[in-house]
Amino acid sequence: xxxxxxxxxxxxxxxxxxxxxxxxxxxxxxxxxxxxxxxxxxxxxxxxxxxxxxxxxxxxxxxxxxxxxxxxxxxxxxxxxxxxxxxxxxxxxxxxxxxxxxxxxxxxxxxxxxxxxxxxxxxxxxxxxxxxxxxxxxxxxxxxxxxxxxxxxxxxxxxxxxxxxxxxxxxxxxxxxxxxxxxxxxxxxxxxxxxxxxxxxxxxxxxxxxxxxxxxxxxxxxxxxxxxxxxxxxxxxxxxxxxxxxxxxxxxxxxxxxxxxxxxxxxxxxxxxxxxxxxxxxxxxxxxxxxxxxxxxxxxxxxxxxxxxxxxxxxxxxxxxxxxxxxxxxxxxxx
Amino acid sequence: xxxxxxxxxxxxxxxxxxxxxxxxxxxxxxxxxxxxxxxxxxxxxxxxxxxxxxxxxxxxxxxxxxxxxxxxxxxxxxxxxxxxxxxxxxxxxxxxxxxxxxxxxxxxxxxxxxxxxxxxxxxxxxxxxxxxxxxxxxxxxxxxxxxxxxxxxxxxxxxxxxxxxxxxxxxxxxxxxxxxxxxxxxxxxxxxxxxxxxxxxxxxxxxxxxxxxxxxxxxxxxxxxxxxxxxxxxxxxxxxxxxxxxxxxxxxxxxxxxxxxxxxxxxxxxxxxxxxxxxxxxxxxxxxxxxxxxxxxxxxxxxxxxxxxxxxxxxxxxxxxxxxxxxxxxxxxxx
Numbered sequence: 001x002x003x004x005x006x007x008x009x010x011x012x013x014x015x016x017x018x019x020x021x022x023x024x025x026x027x028x029x030x031x032x033x034x035x036x037x038x039x040x041x042x043x044x045x046x047x048x049x050x051x052x053x054x055x056x057x058x059x060x061x062x063x064x065x066x067x068x069x070x071x072x073x074x075x076x077x078x079x080x081x082x083x084x085x086x087x088x089x090x091x092x093x094x095x096x097x098x099x100x101x102x103x104x105x106x107x108x109x110x111x112x113x114x115x116x117x118x119x120x121x122x123x124x125x126x127x128x129x130x131x132x133x134x135x136x137x138x139x140x141x142x143x144x145x146x147x148x149x150x151x152x153x154x155x156x157x158x159x160x161x162x163x164x165x166x167x168x169x170x171x172x173x174x175x176x177x178x179x180x181x182x183x184x185x186x187x188x189x190x191x192x193x194x195x196x197x198x199x200x201x202x203x204x205x206x207x208x209x210x211x212x213x214x215x216x217x218x219x220x221x222x223x224x225x226x227x228x229x230x231x232x233x234x235x236x237x238x239x240x241x242x243x244x245x246x247x248x249x250x251x252x253x254x255x256x257x258x259x260x261x262x263x264x265x266x267x268x269x270x271x272x273x274x275x276x277x278x279x280x281x282x283x284x285x286x287x288x289x290x291x292x293x294x295x296x297x298x299x300x301x302x303x304x305x306x307x308x309x310x311x312x313x314x315x316x317x318x319x320x321x322x323x324x325x326x327x328x329x330x331x332x333x334x335x
Numbered sequence: 336x337x338x339x340x341x342x343x344x345x346x347x348x349x350x351x352x353x354x355x356x357x358x359x360x361x362x363x364x365x366x367x368x369x370x371x372x373x374x375x376x377x378x379x380x381x382x383x384x385x386x387x388x389x390x391x392x393x394x395x396x397x398x399x400x401x402x403x404x405x406x407x408x409x410x411x412x413x414x415x416x417x418x419x420x421x422x423x424x425x426x427x428x429x430x431x432x433x434x435x436x437x438x439x440x441x442x443x444x445x446x447x448x449x450x451x452x453x454x455x456x457x458x459x460x461x462x463x464x465x466x467x468x469x470x471x472x473x474x475x476x477x478x479x480x481x482x483x484x485x486x487x488x489x490x491x492x493x494x495x496x497x498x499x500x501x502x503x504x505x506x507x508x509x510x511x512x513x514x515x516x517x518x519x520x521x522x523x524x525x526x527x528x529x530x531x532x533x534x535x536x537x538x539x540x541x542x543x544x545x546x547x548x549x550x551x552x553x554x555x556x557x558x559x560x561x562x563x564x565x566x567x568x569x570x571x572x573x574x575x576x577x578x579x580x581x582x583x584x585x586x587x588x589x590x591x592x593x594x595x596x597x598x599x600x601x602x603x604x605x606x607x608x609x610x611x612x613x614x615x616x617x618x619x620x621x622x623x624x625x626x627x628x629x630x631x632x633x634x635x636x637x638x639x640x641x642x643x644x645x646x647x648x649x650x651x652x653x654x655x656x657x658x659x660x661x662x663x664x665x666x667x668x669x670x
Contacts, residue, residue: 011669012556013600013661017565037413037552038386038481040489046381051373052425052478056463078372090387092476094429128391128474130668136469143387143425143478146373154375217372221347230352265348326348333465334346 005099010129023101023108024125039123041088047148049084051075054141058333060107062182064175064193067140068107070269070335072114072122073198074220075142080200081216081272083154083207084146086118091142092126096135107138118198120144153207157235157275160214164303165281166239167274169202169288170195170296172224173252176266179334186259190251195270195293202291203272209287212277219273220335225264225323227273229311236309241301244316264313265326267334275303340434345464358436358443359460374458376423382483384419386410389476393668395438397517399510399528402475403442405604405670407449407457408533409555410477415535416551416607418489418542419481421453426477427461431470442473453533455479488542492570492610495549499638500616501574502609504537504623505530505631507559508587511601514669521594525586530605530628537626538607544622547612554608555670560599560658562608564646571644576636579651599648600661602669610638 008015055071065073072089079086091111095104115122148154178194180186199218207213215235219227224246232239248263256263270293276284281299288294304312311323343350390406400408407424414421426446430439450457483489513529515521534553542548550570554562559581567574583598591598605628611619616634623629639647646658 007667008662010556010667011661012558012561012602014659015662016557017660038384038417038419038479040417040419040483041383041385043378043381043383046378048376048378049373050376050423050425050480051459052427052476053461054427054429054463054476056429056465056469082373082375084373084375088385090385090478092387092389092478094389094391094474124386126388128389128668130391130471133468134391134471135474136465139429139463139470139474141387141389141427141476141478143427143476144373145385145480148375221345222351223347226347267347324349325352326346327343327350332342332345333463 003101005095005097005101005129007097007129007131010127020127023105041123043147045147045149049079049082049146049148051078052141052143053078054139055335056139056333057179057335058136059182060137062194063178065196066107066110067138068111069114070196071140071142072111072118073196074269074335075144076118076120076198076200077218079144079146080203081218082146084148086120086144086146086200088145089115089120089122089142090124091122091140094128094130094135094139096137097129097132099137114198118200152211155213155215157215160235160237160275160303162303162305163278164214164275165278165299166241166301167276167284167297168224168247168300169272169294171247171249172268172271173248173256173263173266175269176331176334177252177255180331188255188258190255192251195268197270197293199270199272199293202288202294205287205291206274206284209283210276210280212280213274215275217273219268219271221267222326223265223267226325229323229325232311233309236307237303238305238308238310239301240304240312240314242314245298245300247296247298267331269335338436340430340432340436340464342432342464342466345462355462358440376458378482380482380484384414384417384481384483386413387476387478388413389474390670391474391668392514392670393471394517395472397529398513400531401442401445402473403446404449405531406475406477407446407453408531409604409670410479411453411455411533411535412553414479414481415538416553417481419483421455421479421481421535423480424450424455424457424477425459426457426475429463429465429470429474431472432464432467434472449533453535487546490548490550492550495570495572495610495638497638497640498613499549499610500613500634501576501636502611502619502632503559503635504607504629506582506584507603507606508583508591508598508601510604511666511669512587512590515666523590523593525590527586530603532605532628534605534607534628537629540622540626541609541619544618545611545615547615548609550610552608554603554606556602557661558600558602561660564658564660567646568644571642572638573640573643573645574636575639575647575649577649580633580635582631582633602666604670
């Protein structure tokens with residue numbers, strides 16, 4: 001096989017067949033299912049969550065992961081935050097002519113490893129090749145199915161009420177700054193790694209100790225602030241967070257100051273926001289902090305009322321201001 | 336809203352929110368589900384088919400359809416050929432900066448209409464924006480879930496036997512030549528339209544009259560020949576088709592002759608290959624021919640033995656030759 005992807009790898013013929021056998025079937029190992037146009041699956045329950053995400057992150061390899069690991073973890077997390085158990089993924093690749101096959105192999109291998117860690121199976125795939133200059137290396141779509149194993153474990157945003165606690169599972173902005181730093185464009189260099197990780201097992205541990213997890217979200221594009229604003233607007237609740245409670249690494253603070261970014265709007269790929277009943281706050285924190293991926297978990301605020309749909313932040317000097325969605329481009333191709 | 340897609344439409348902030356509301360939620364109408372990271376679904380059965388496809392066709396608009404219609408029909412057909420009833424799709428968009436928002440709207444509108452025709456719902460989506468030059472306009476991924484309503488309706492490739500009939504639902508190569516012609520690159524012009532269409536209803540009609548449909552495939556990339564070769568190899572059966580039985584439009588014949596293509600390897604987006612028990616041949620043909628999308632359906636060959644895994648074609652002068660997969664690029668970005 002040639003060492004770089006050619007247009008012939010995407011035409012459905014002999015080369016495409018060899019590529020699929022060599023790169024995909026070998027890793028994913030679903031030879032039999034690959035013979036049909038769709039994978040037949042027998043689900044354990046008919047109550048499911050269904051989600052899709054395309055990944056265009058640049059650079060494709062970055063400290064803490066690559067586009068493949070991110071694609072698996074991102075979709076696993078989108079399923080897990082609904083309370084579903086992620087089970088099956090599809091993976092679809094748009095590859096630029098000339099892309100090194102060795103890079104493709106190592107990305108697919110990462111996907112396989114991340115899927116194994118998360119306990120999900122990649123059961124169907126697709127590969128398209130576009131001419132040089134018609135894509136930037138590689139784009140991946142992952143789409144996933146999760147199973148709702150019981151009603152108790154589903155998130156219940158409609159039960160959010162005044163006094164509920166807002167918990168973040170760790171430091172924010174790590175992914176955003178790690179990616180910017182890896183690009184080397186902005187004159188900053190850090191040894192920060194992306195927090196990119198599948199968090200479904202940690203989430204299940206939380207759901208096992210609390211039946212009062214009302215909402216979970218992973219604050220990816222748009223960051224913590226945008227995600228909280230969306231929750232406020234969608235469910236018409238008002239929340240207040242405290243700036244000094246929000247865990248931020250020094251490197252993220254430093255780089256943000258230099259570059260003029262607000263860490264509240266930086267992407268995360270390994271963090272979860274939990275809205276839980278006040279009485280379950282300690283249980284949830286305890287479970288999170290025992291997990292390496294949740295060791296910096298803390299309460300950052302609370303739900304203050306069930307109207308208006310606004311997000312407020314209290315600054316360290318005690319003043320309060322309203323936060324809105326990010327306006328205008330901050331960081332393209334962060335995921 | 337500005338008239339072209341900007342990077343800010345992809346950053347997860349205010350502009351992205353407005354784009355999603357304006358272009359997607361309005362059409363798909365799943366406001367409530369769009370508020371969670373994954374759509375919660377209650378399936379009628381837990382036996383499902385799951386498939387994914389990314390679409391990179393160029394040009395984006397072509398006679399008989401556009402990338403959006405193709406993306407819906409393509410995934411609907413991939414589900415339907417397994418015998419499943421297509422029910423839910425996700426749609427994920429990678430958009431190049433500068434892409435006209437009016438084009439995006441009309442593509443999304445086509446997707447909505449095609450989904451309605453096919454009786455499927457688009458329940459989750461994603462939008463990413465990449466810089467000018469990092470994609471060629473627009474790429475779409477659709478991933479779908481179909482339900483196996485009964486065991487009888489599943490394809491049963493393991494029951495294929497000598498004497499089974501091979502049926503094609505209509506003329507081949509229409510999509511391939513329509514796309515080439517629309518590109519205007521190769522000096523040919525035809526009034527041919529792509530056959531791009533969702534065929535799930537037609538397939539269900541066939542399954543309603545026959546319990547002996549053993550295999551169905553849609554011969555897209557790689558065309559009729561490559562798809563049949565795959566079936567032969569995957570299930571270790573030998574098939575023979577007759578060249579003069581294969582329906583091909585004059586325009587497709589003519590353009591293929593001029594350009595040096597073999598219609599057997601040209602992509603189709605609205606045709607199905609059926610392998611059925613000989614005794615059900617007439618019933619299946621009758622149902623197909625009653626349908627406008629199957630009016631040119633005919634028997635093109637038969638299964639000749641259960642070993643070797645080879646495909647043969649008998650030419651009009653009676654000689655027999657073996658067909659293989661397409662080797663090397665014929666038509667990039669055909670779907």
